[in-house]
Amino acid sequence: MSPRQPSAAVRRRRRRLRTGAMLTALAAVVVGGSVVALGQLDRSEILVRERCSATVGPDTFELTPEQTGNAALISGVAVNRGLPARAASIAIATAIQESRLENIDYGDDAGPDSRGLFQQRPSQGWGTEEQVMTPLYATSAFYDALVQVPGYETLPITEAAQTVQRSAYPEAYADHEPEGRAFASALTGNSPASMNCTLRAPTGAGDALAVSTAADEIFGPLGGAVDGTRLTLDVSGTLGWATAQWAVANASMLHITSVAYSGLAWDRAEGGWSQTASEPGVLTVEVAGVTP
Missing domain, CATH: 1.10.530 (Lysozyme)
Structure with missing residues (x-):
C-alpha cells in the first residue's frame, strides 16, 4: 500500500509554516546586517539632533x-x-x-x-x-x-x-x-562657558580666515592671526567670552571643531566645556581640515 498522502489543507498549512520560517530567518539576516552596518557608521551622523x-x-x-x-x-x-x-x-x-x-x-x-x-x-x-x-x-x-x-x-x-x-x-x-x-x-560674554552646541561631525573643511572675517564683521577688527586651520585672537574679558561663545554658536555653519579661551575649551566631538591649558587673553579657534 502506498503511503497515505497528506490532505490539501495539511499541505497548505505546511507551506505557510515553511514560508514563515524563511521570512523569519531572512528578517534576522537583514536586521543583523543592519546592526552591523549601523555599527560601522559614525553614531553622530545617526543619533545627534543638532541643537x-x-x-x-x-x-x-x-x-x-x-x-x-x-x-x-x-x-x-x-x-x-x-x-x-x-x-x-x-x-x-x-x-x-x-x-x-x-x-x-x-x-x-x-x-x-x-x-x-x-x-x-x-x-x-x-x-x-x-x-x-x-x-x-x-x-x-x-x-x-x-x-x-x-x-x-x-x-x-x-x-x-x-x-x-x-x-x-x-x-x-x-x-x-x-x-x-x-x-x-x-x-555678550557675561556668563562664561554657558553656551554649548551639540553637533554632528563637520561635513566639509573649514576656513579659519573666513571665521576671522565673520568675527570682524560682527565685533569690529579683532586682529586675528591665521595659521592653517587655527585662528588666534588676542581678546580679553567680556569681549573674549563673547567672541568665544559666538564661535561655538556658529560652529555648525563655519565647520569649527574646537574653541579654547581662559583655561576652558569647547570640543565639538565631546560637547560642553572642559579645562585646558591656554594662554591668558588668547582665544583659539580650530576648524575642520581637508576631508579625505
Whole structure:
C-alpha cells in the first residue's frame, strides 16, 4: 500500500509554516546586517539632533544652530556698539517672537511686506527689502530705534519692544524674555562657558580666515592671526567670552571643531566645556581640515 498522502489543507498549512520560517530567518539576516552596518557608521551622523543651549543659573534653553547663529549676531552687534546685555535680551526676545530667529522672506496679515529677523517693513521706512533681509543691517536698524526709547534698559520688555516694533500682539514679547535673557547673557560674554552646541561631525573643511572675517564683521577688527586651520585672537574679558561663545554658536555653519579661551575649551566631538591649558587673553579657534 502506498503511503497515505497528506490532505490539501495539511499541505497548505505546511507551506505557510515553511514560508514563515524563511521570512523569519531572512528578517534576522537583514536586521543583523543592519546592526552591523549601523555599527560601522559614525553614531553622530545617526543619533545627534543638532541643537545649541544657553544655561544661566538653573535654567537651560535650546535653539537650533541657525537660530543660535542669529542670536549670536544680535548679541555681537550689541557688544560692538557698547550696549548693555539688556539691549541684546530685548532684541533676541523680539526676534524670537517676530521670526523664530530665522531670516524669513515673507510677512503676515499684520504686515504682508514684513521681512527678516525682526519682520521690518520697507513700507514703514525700515529700509529696502534687500536691506531688512540682511541680518547685520536689520539688527543695527533695530538697535538704532531701541536706543531712542528713553530708559529702555529698565522698561518691561513688552514696552521697550513694542515702542520699536508697534506690533499687534505686544504682550507676546514677554513670553520669550527668559530665553532671550539666557542667550544674551551667554553671547555678550557675561556668563562664561554657558553656551554649548551639540553637533554632528563637520561635513566639509573649514576656513579659519573666513571665521576671522565673520568675527570682524560682527565685533569690529579683532586682529586675528591665521595659521592653517587655527585662528588666534588676542581678546580679553567680556569681549573674549563673547567672541568665544559666538564661535561655538556658529560652529555648525563655519565647520569649527574646537574653541579654547581662559583655561576652558569647547570640543565639538565631546560637547560642553572642559579645562585646558591656554594662554591668558588668547582665544583659539580650530576648524575642520581637508576631508579625505
